[in-house]
Amino acid sequence: MEKIFDESTWDTYISGYTFYDCAILSEHGFGFVLVEEKDGDDDDDSAPMTRFIAMKIDNPIESRFNGSETNGFSKTTIASSEHSRGYVAVDTGSKVYSIDSERMGDERAIDRVLDMSTYNGMVGVIHKVVRAAGQVYALGDFRRIYRRIGVDQWIELGAEGAGVPMPAEIPSSSDYDSSIGFNDMSAFAKNDMYAVGGDGDVWRFDGKKWHNCPIPTNASLETVCCAGNGIVYITELNGSVWAGRTDQWKKIADANLTAGFHPVDAFWFNNRLYLGSQQGIFAIDEKTKKVVPLKEVDEDAPNPTNGGRIDVSPDGRFLLTVGPYGACLHDGTKWRRLFSAFDFVEG
Structure with a gap:
């Protein structure tokens, strides 16, 4: 089976970030929240960036991913939306980010609505x-x-x-x-x-x-x-x-x-x-x-590097899990590792 990421798409969408939460719409459709890795010795005291990724893994690799990043989000969770066939992410301060078939980007925060x-x-x-x-x-x-x-x-x-x-x-x-x-x-x-x-x-x-x-x-x-x-x-x-x-x-x-x-x-x-x-x-x-x-x-x-946060597809057929460095899927019979950062680490 073709790998979901190659080195180029991993570097573009994932490198330098860890996974924080996940959501699933179907066997081939997932949404993720990622948080920027910060070096503890770095003098930069700015808050980590947050990145949002949606993927349709049955698409060709050039149209498989949809992603963006933003700052100012904190402890953001994500859920799949059956109505729009997409994903909605909200942080503790009520800021909203959505990815669906019609749009991707920031929305008005709930406290502004x-x-x-x-x-x-x-x-x-x-x-x-x-x-x-x-x-x-x-x-x-x-x-x-x-x-x-x-x-x-x-x-x-x-x-x-x-x-x-x-x-x-x-x-x-x-x-x-x-x-x-x-x-x-x-x-x-x-x-x-x-x-x-x-x-x-x-x-x-x-x-x-x-x-x-x-x-x-x-x-x-x-x-x-x-x-x-x-x-x-x-x-x-x-x-x-x-x-x-x-x-x-x-x-x-x-x-x-x-x-x-x-x-x-x-x-x-x-x-x-x-x-x-x-x-x-x-x-x-x-x-x-x-x-x-x-x-x-x-x-x-899955081990804790590739499993932790979980979500079940709306039809109840698939369980998605993500750890800080990768994700796995259960189809009701067995686990399948979707991807792992360790596939892209030299040595």
């Missing part, structure tokens, strides 16, 4: 952009959720009467914004969605309003997955996994992952829960009921 004011006059931040029930959402602090409705167009769910309720009283603690608000969202359908974050903050949307889902933990919640087996899986900051629905939850796997290794993505694929992090992929060992590196239960799993 609508009022993102939250508590005490503070401007909200975005924790993650996700695809749920076929639509793209940006998840913010203070339980704010923003749905993308088009180029330069977002709506905060509260403007539709479908906002997540806030507590009657908000403590004055300076870090209260991190105790409520959402880090992830997943859906069985547009009238059955779950959002999680903060300190044990779990909510379910029934298509009209949000309902609090009491869960017996006050731990910081990082991911949620509405799985194909009808169960909702939620992970804590340390990687421990809860399973259930509405107000019935049970811890099904313990973990003690250190900061930086915690899951930030969770997807159900091929009858297994995959947990993606910036430091590799994890899964549940059914024998020990522990969260372990995926290689302990799947010998062919």
